[in-house]
Amino acid sequence: RNWRRGRYYYKTSRAHDHHITGLLSNQSTVLSVGKDGRIVTYERAECAVKSVRSMSHRAVIHCAVALNQYLIAVATSAGEVRIMPFEDIANYGGVSVDIGDRDAYKMTSCEMTSCQVMVAVLGVYGLVTVIHVQLFPPTERRYYSDMTWTRPHADEALADEVSFNNSRVEFLGVVSQFEASADDIEAFLFEPTGRYLLVSSFECPVLLFESRTGACVLRLGDVCDPVYAALFSPASLSGGGGEYNCGLYTGSNDGTICVWQLSFPSHAGGDHDLLDLSLTGRMSHPPEVYCLAASGDWTRLVSGGSDSDVIVWGLATRQILHRLKGHIGIVRHLFVQNERLVSAGDQKRVLVWDLRSGALHCTLHRNPS
Numbered sequence: 001r002n003w004r005r006g007r008y009y010y011k012t013s014r015a016h017d018h019h020i021t022g023l024l025s026n027q028s029t030v031l032s033v034g035k036d037g038r039i040v041t042y043e044r045a046e047c048a049v050k051s052v053r054s055m056s057h058r059a060v061i062h063c064a065v066a067l068n069q070y071l072i073a074v075a076t077s078a079g080e081v082r083i084m085p086f087e088d089i090a091n092y093g094g095v096s097v098d099i100g101d102r103d104a105y106k107m108t109s110c111e112m113t114s115c116q117v118m119v120a121v122l123g124v125y126g127l128v129t130v131i132h133v134q135l136f137p138p139t140e141r142r143y144y145s146d147m148t149w150t151r152p153h154a155d156e157a158l159a160d161e162v163s164f165n166n167s168r169v170e171f172l173g174v175v176s177q178f179e180a181s182a183d184d185i186e187a188f189l190f191e192p193t194g195r196y197l198l199v200s201s202f203e204c205p206v207l208l209f210e211s212r213t214g215a216c217v218l219r220l221g222d223v224c225d226p227v228y229a230a231l232f233s234p235a236s237l238s239g240g241g242g243e244y245n246c247g248l249y250t251g252s253n254d255g256t257i258c259v260w261q262l263s264f265p266s267h268a269g270g271d272h273d274l275l276d277l278s279l280t281g282r283m284s285h286p287p288e289v290y291c292l293a294a295s296g297d298w299t300r301l302v303s304g305g306s307d308s309d310v311i312v313w314g315l316a317t318r319q320i321l322h323r324l325k326g327h328i329g330i331v332r333h334l335f336v337q338n339e340r341l342v343s344a345g346d347q348k349r350v351l352v353w354d355l356r357s358g359a360l361h362c363t364l365h366r367n368p369s
Contacts, residue, residue: 251289
């Protein structure tokens with residue numbers, strides 16, 4: 001919907017022959033990946049197809065993440081992670097990292113600095129692969145449109161390179177690979193600095209791994225039920241600058257939202273004995289919590305669950321500010337931006353709310369009648 005003009009735009013483009021498994025977007029382009037092995041980019045304004053690329057060997061693409069507004073990473077059923085440009089996928093095939101003969105069905109990323117990104121890939125049987133991507137300085141990002149993709153280290157499994165305008169991007173490849181859990185993994189994300197990876201499974205609801213080594217540094221098995229959704233707040237340095245602190249919010253299958261405080265040494269390679277994860281509070285959204293989101297200023301938390309309700313919480317008081325009703329079935333996705341809350345769930349329905357007042361702006365449905 002164009003909010004200023006008060007008009008609706010409804011445009012459709014069909015470029016996949018099978019399920020769409022991931023959607024990404026930047027200011028001008030929408031990108032989709034699917035089980036048909038295709039990567040498709042669309043003109044965002046008109047929903048017109050710009051370019052299509054098919055992966056080799058008819059590999060299924062299970063997921064994709066944006067590394068920044070110029071680069072994406074896709075994971076395939078052939079055990080491959082490919083780093084590609086966002087805009088011109090037809091001409092630039094990107095560079096790939098082999099993660100073994102395993103399906104990869106979930107990914108998460110963390111921009112550690114403006115030039116370094118960590119990507120974690122979750123495969124079958126709980127196998128996690130962490131890839132370190134080294135980017136060029138952000139002041140040179142304007143040259144992305146002129147880049148050419150090369151493979152100067154074809155004989156080296158863990159090194160690839162992108163060259164453009166006498167500059168270089170190095171993909172350092174796999175830094176760790178480890179089995180996180182033998183059970184189904186639900187929550188899977190980096191903490192804000194990228195040094196640790198949170199994994200939650202039915203076997204153990206809270207597992208924290210060091211990204212570079214794959215070592216399990218924290219295991220909490222009896223504090224809460226299995227976690228379906230997790231969210232980290234931004235990290236901040238303590239007064240002396242000796243440690244990072246950040247909040248962690250988890251939603252469990254018993255309807256409990258747990259509030260945690262994570263602290264760890266600010267310098268890499270610090271003593272893991274100084275890492276601490278403490279439970280500071282609980283909120284209740286029964287029977288099950290499936291998704292979490294937060295306002296940009298981190299004063300409000302939003303939860304969606306199997307009761308069809310969306311609840312807006314005040315983080316200072318941990319009390320309910322709004323209980324939003326309008327969904328039919330489970331609420332599975334939440335997104336917050338500029339005091340606008342978007343919720344999506346069963347029955348092919350997307351609702352748009354005003355986060356401040358809790359008022360419903362509109363309902364987006366495949367069949368509005």
